Amino acid sequence: MTTLVVAMMAGAGILAGVNSYKDSKIQKSMQTSQQVAGKASVGGAFQLIDTEGRVFSDQDLLGEFALLYFGFTFCPDICPDELEKVAEVVDLIEKQTAGVVKVRPVFISVDPERDTPSKVKEYVREFHPRMIGLTGDIESVKKVSKQYRVYFSKTGEQGATDYLVDHSIIHYLVNPAGEFVTFYSKSNTAEQFAASVLEHVAQWKEGHEGTYHPGNEIKVKKTA
Numbered sequence: 001m002t003t004l005v006v007a008m009m010a011g012a013g014i015l016a017g018v019n020s021y022k023d024s025k026i027q028k029s030m031q032t033s034q035q036v037a038g039k040a041s042v043g044g045a046f047q048l049i050d051t052e053g054r055v056f057s058d059q060d061l062l063g064e065f066a067l068l069y070f071g072f073t074f075c076p077d078i079c080p081d082e083l084e085k086v087a088e089v090v091d092l093i094e095k096q097t098a099g100v101v102k103v104r105p106v107f108i109s110v111d112p113e114r115d116t117p118s119k120v121k122e123y124v125r126e127f128h129p130r131m132i133g134l135t136g137d138i139e140s141v142k143k144v145s146k147q148y149r150v151y152f153s154k155t156g157e158q159g160a161t162d163y164l165v166d167h168s169i170i171h172y173l174v175n176p177a178g179e180f181v182t183f184y185s186k187s188n189t190a191e192q193f194a195a196s197v198l199e200h201v202a203q204w205k206e207g208h209e210g211t212y213h214p215g216n217e218i219k220v221k222k223t224a
């Protein structure tokens, strides 16, 4: 079951252009897979480079809810749309909770060859002031992508510099303990997305009385 779902995710199913029917089918099977296989099958430790060129790991996100999205700065339309959406989600949540719940948006490049820390810095700024941008060497990017079941593949001619990167279009919700909670796809609207994140935040708070302080940026390094 898990293998099948992972294979589906690694395939063309969640790429750009997929219709929402297919999207929701995949989402259903992924949710089933989570129930069957447990949450340990998605996410985990990673080590990347932030927009200041510093080492940034999963540990740096502990203490707050984060929304991880994998893409590339040269992406012509899907990534900008999805990052605008996630920025809207973060703002909606903050607004709906009168500033109490602050979710951290995180962009992870799957095109580290072109996405230097400064390029990523310039890019994430366009979307949200609190968005963290990460890149790294290709091996580190491959590793974190594999952990999150993110598919990515360069398209176009070998050696070309104006290539595109096919990639999964998924937002991953990670809790303050660094554990994968759930994911959202392109077919989720900002409103649905925000409402669901808030439900998960409420669930988490119930089980972690006194240990989670929403908006408390415990370990996150300040981004300039």
Ligand code: NI
Pocket (backbone or CB within 6 Å): 071, 072, 075, 076, 077, 078, 079, 080, 167
């Ligand atoms: Ni993209």
